[in-house]
Amino acid sequence: MKSRGSRGWGIVRVAFLAVLTLFTLLPMVWMLLTSLKTQFAASQYPPEWWPKNVTFEQYSLLLSPATETGRDFLRYMFNSVWVSLASTVLGVIVAVPAAYAFSRFRFPGRQLLFYSVLLRNMFPAVVFLMPLFILMRWLHLVNTEFSLILTYLTFGLPLSIWLLKGFYDNIPAQLEQAARMDGATRFQAFFQIVMPLSSPGIIATAIYSFILAWNEYLYALVFLNDKSKLTLPVGLQRFFTEYTTNWPGLMAASFITSVPVVVLFLILQKYFVRALTEGAVKA
Secondary structure, three states: OHHHHHHHHHHHHHHHHHHHHHHHHHHHHHHHHOOOOOOOHOOOOOOOOOOOOOOOOHHHHHOOOOOHHHHHHHHHHHHHHHHHHHHHHHHHHHHHHHHHHHHHHHOOOOHHHHHHHHHHOOHHHHHHHHHHHHHHHOOOOOOOOOHHHHHHHHHHHHHHHHHHHHHOOOHHHHHHHHHOOOOOOOHHHHHHHHHHHHHHHHHHHHHHHHHHHHOOHHHHHHHHHOOOOOOOHHHHHEOOOOOOOOOHHHHHHHHHHHHHHHHHHHHHHHHHHHHHHHHOOOO
16 A cells, blocks of 8 residues: 555646646747747747748847847847856855855954844845946946946845855865864965865856846846947847737747757756755754
C-alpha cells in the first residue's frame, strides 16, 4: 500500500511539473512561431497556429547592420549589455564586502543597518521614480547610461547583500582563523579562503543583478530620451506605430532579447539554486 501510494504521488508530481513546464514554455514557443510568420499571417483571425510559409526575414533585418532597423536594434542591444554588465560588476563589488562586514563584524547598530538595507525592497520600484529622477537631474546624469547603472545598483544591492550574508554565515570562521594563524592577513584569508567558498553566492548575485538590469523598462523609459542611448526593453516600442504593429518583428526582437537571460540562467542555474538553498538559511 505504501509503495502504491508513493507511486501515485510521484505521478501527480510529474504531471504537475509537466503542466508547469508547458505553461512556462508556451509563451516562448508562441513568440518564436509568430516571429517566423509573415505580417499577413500574424494578423489573421483565427490565428494561424503553425506558420505555413516560414520566413527568417525579421531576424535578418534585426541582425543586419546594413539596415536602419538592424543598426538601431544592435545599438539597443549594446546599450543593454553595457548597462547590465556595469550594474552587475558594481553590484558584486559593493555587495561582497558589505555582506562580509554584516556577517563577520559586530558593531553598534549592525542589525538596524542591515534591516534598513532590506527596507527598500518593501516598496515598489515606481515609488522611487520621481525622487531618483530629481537626484539624477541634480547630478546632471539624466539621459546618460550612468543614471540607469546607479539606479539598478540601488535596486539590486538589498537582496544581493542578504543572499551573500547568509552564505558567509554558513562558512565557518575557523577557516579564516586557521589562515590567520598561518600568517595570512585578513584580506588574504578573505580572498584565498572565503571568496572561493562563496563563489556560488557571488554567481547567484551576479545573475540576479544582470537579469534585473536587462529586463528593466520604466526607469530606462523615463531617464533616457536620446534614441542612440535606449536599451532593448524601450527600443521594442519602435515596432508599434499609430496604425499597425509589426508583430513578427516585435516577436523576433523579444525572442532575441530573451535568449541571453535564458542561456545565462540555464548555464549557471546550479549555482543560483545552491546559493538560495544554502545562503538563505540564515539572515
